[in-house]
Amino acid sequence: MAGKTDRTADRIDVADLTQDQAVEELARLSDLIARADAAYHGEDAPFLSDGDYDALRQRNAAIEARFPGLQRDDSPSLRVGSEPAAAFGKIRHAKRMLSLANGFSDDDIAEFVAGIRRFLGLAEDAPLAFTAEPKIDGLSLSLRYEDGQLVHAATRGDGETGEDVTANAREIPDIPTALTGAPAILEVRGEVYMAHDDFEALNARQAEQGAKTFANPRNAAAGSLRQLDPAITRARPLRFFAYAWGDLSAPLAATQSDAVARLHKLGFQTNPLMQTCENVHAMLATYARIEAQRATLGYDIDGVVYKLDDLALQDRLGLRSTTPRWAIAHKFPAELAWTRLDAIEIQVGRTGALSPVARLSPVTVGGVVVSNATLHNEDYIAGRDSKGAPIREGRDIRVGDWVQVYRAGDVIPKIRDVDLSKRPEGSAPYEFPQTCPECASPAIREPGDSVRRCTGGLICPAQAVERLKHFVSRAAFDIEGLGAKQVEAFWRDGWIATPRDIFTLQDRFGPGQVRQLKNREGWGETSAKKLFEAIEDKRKIPLSRFLFALGIRHIGETSAALLAGHYGTWPALRAAMAEAQDTGSVAYGDLLSIDGVGPVMARAILAAFEAEGDEIDALAACLTIEEATRARTDSPVAGKTLVFTGTLERMTRAEAKARAEALGAKVAGSVSAKTDMLIAGPGAGSKATKAAALGVQVIDEDAWLALIGAA
Numbered sequence: 001m002a003g004k005t006d007r008t009a010d011r012i013d014v015a016d017l018t019q020d021q022a023v024e025e026l027a028r029l030s031d032l033i034a035r036a037d038a039a040y041h042g043e044d045a046p047f048l049s050d051g052d053y054d055a056l057r058q059r060n061a062a063i064e065a066r067f068p069g070l071q072r073d074d075s076p077s078l079r080v081g082s083e084p085a086a087a088f089g090k091i092r093h094a095k096r097m098l099s100l101a102n103g104f105s106d107d108d109i110a111e112f113v114a115g116i117r118r119f120l121g122l123a124e125d126a127p128l129a130f131t132a133e134p135k136i137d138g139l140s141l142s143l144r145y146e147d148g149q150l151v152h153a154a155t156r157g158d159g160e161t162g163e164d165v166t167a168n169a170r171e172i173p174d175i176p177t178a179l180t181g182a183p184a185i186l187e188v189r190g191e192v193y194m195a196h197d198d199f200e201a202l203n204a205r206q207a208e209q210g211a212k213t214f215a216n217p218r219n220a221a222a223g224s225l226r227q228l229d230p231a232i233t234r235a236r237p238l239r240f241f242a243y244a245w246g247d248l249s250a251p252l253a254a255t256q257s258d259a260v261a262r263l264h265k266l267g268f269q270t271n272p273l274m275q276t277c278e279n280v281h282a283m284l285a286t287y288a289r290i291e292a293q294r295a296t297l298g299y300d301i302d303g304v305v306y307k308l309d310d311l312a313l314q315d316r317l318g319l320r321s322t323t324p325r326w327a328i329a330h331k332f333p334a335e336l337a338w339t340r341l342d343a344i345e346i347q348v349g350r351t352g353a354l355s356p357v358a359r360l361s362p363v364t365v366g367g368v369v370v371s372n373a374t375l376h377n378e379d380y381i382a383g384r385d386s387k388g389a390p391i392r393e394g395r396d397i398r399v400g401d402w403v404q405v406y407r408a409g410d411v412i413p414k415i416r417d418v419d420l421s422k423r424p425e426g427s428a429p430y431e432f433p434q435t436c437p438e439c440a441s442p443a444i445r446e447p448g449d450s451v452r453r454c455t456g457g458l459i460c461p462a463q464a465v466e467r468l469k470h471f472v473s474r475a476a477f478d479i480e481g482l483g484a485k486q487v488e489a490f491w492r493d494g495w496i497a498t499p500r501d502i503f504t505l506q507d508r509f510g511p512g513q514v515r516q517l518k519n520r521e522g523w524g525e526t527s528a529k530k531l532f533e534a535i536e537d538k539r540k541i542p543l544s545r546f547l548f549a550l551g552i553r554h555i556g557e558t559s560a561a562l563l564a565g566h567y568g569t570w571p572a573l574r575a576a577m578a579e580a581q582d583t584g585s586v587a588y589g590d591l592l593s594i595d596g597v598g599p600v601m602a603r604a605i606l607a608a609f610e611a612e613g614d615e616i617d618a619l620a621a622c623l624t625i626e627e628a629t630r631a632r633t634d635s636p637v638a639g640k641t642l643v644f645t646g647t648l649e650r651m652t653r654a655e656a657k658a659r660a661e662a663l664g665a666k667v668a669g670s671v672s673a674k675t676d677m678l679i680a681g682p683g684a685g686s687k688a689t690k691a692a693a694l695g696v697q698v699i700d701e702d703a704w705l706a707l708i709g710a711a
């Protein structure tokens, strides 16, 4: 649209415009402002400065004032969402949106099934059915229907809270806006995707209009759904497959396959390739069949998902932190390509790790152009593993080599192999730097660590910046308008040195100060105000996010959630850390008692609090750290410490532990004064004696089942 209008109209003074020119100019402005809004709110970086953006809106308004009859239906003056404040609203999912554990080999799948049998205590020959269906490579969406009406649609977001894309979902033909015969509350979950034909056609249209083209159908689907203007979504053919559900007022069926059939009957598209399989053999056969059809399906899939068919058993298996125990994604093998390694660069991460990155001659791998890949660490480049054993039969990787690149799904591409027959003459083995390329501090490798680390700590600019970037990243503080780019610029100019400085930014560069954010290049009144608001908004933060944001080595999202769940509140966690200053203490043992926390993690946490406790406290003092929402707080065992002993007859130890934890209890391995309850099956020995001596309540398995309502 924009490219096709009279190219001179945009330079003419509003007062001199003819009516025809005004029509064209209003169309151009409407389109341009819509794209600027989308770029500002979407994943793309804004392409207009605030000043230019404001000028366009003013021009639009001035033309409308002169020619009131020409105002367009889609005029930016009328559009909601044209104001930055009207970005997507947030929706908290009534039930968490889960992701899936991955398997890559037949053995992984056999182990997945065996693990379920063990967990449930089922014999090897007891029947156990699974569904197998394509894993659609799109983005997941949750649709909430109340009394048969679509009330909202939300993206996955972080699983807890997603973006409100209701208006856009209504534009997708596969998504019914009203249902008959559905439960009063029904959340349907599935995948939004774009078919290959539609993707090609969209890219052709975009190219013709000089607009941005998309790297793959997945990005195109994401970009089209996350549009502030639903008219844009309407013009982009998106589709939807339903494959799961969230909140429900009544069960859909007794099995996964029947529940999906029910969704189909309600009017949703469900994948026709879904099969029910009686055993691992049948599951793998379905995988092979689906893989063979992959190229002719007309849409992207990246694996096969297996789900336990019996919903009552799904319930018993429950969840790990973010993935169900009853499902797994069997990913297709990675895609490969050969190209030249042009250079090896070293990046310094937030924990000081020196990571070698391969700069490649660009090559297409599975539809995506790849020009960077990870080289892991110095041993990997040298052709040996962390124990010194050869990998790639000992072939090292050198600059100038032909290397094989592979990528699986969204992960960073990797280098798998090197072709020695194409090695240029006179090439030399790569010499891994012994000093930090950013701050020149010695870079050392500790025994047993495969990674060389800069010893500069926070004097190392790379570490300081990377920590800040991590702090504001999506899974951490996720401050709107403060991304990696902005943090880097603020850091460079000395505006922000530590995370705490983010929360004093407004005091130092807000209204009334000598130097103000709104006067910085690329910023303006509106964007500065918005950033300050966004920062204020994040002063209140869930404990798990806060812990993750600290960027402690080995503490990812999952372990941060485990820690938050275990300690519940920031003061409790902080006090435990203070108490646990030595690794022999009771508090250290308490850390280790958390399922999923081992000695490496425990030591890393203690080390971080020991080295940076003051800084962390100062940061915490600027914030309101919210108590962790435990799995359940209304259950009779919430917050209690339980110990199981003896033989349980109705469920395995693993299931009992998982059930107890899901109900908000802590499960410990041994009886102490802190134990609230011992569940003792037949054959209970010394633990029962000790519990009796300590006056701890002892119950049997039947009483336990009655207590948790599973009798």
Ligand code: IVH
Binding pocket: 098, 099, 100, 133, 134, 135, 136, 137, 138, 139, 140, 191, 243, 244, 305, 324, 327, 329
């Ligand atoms: S089930 C209860 N089934 O894969 C588990 N997910 O890697 C919820 N996906 O976040 C997911 N096709 O976006 C399921 N047939 C399928 C799927 C599928 C694609 C996506 C989904 C999920 C991601 C996990």
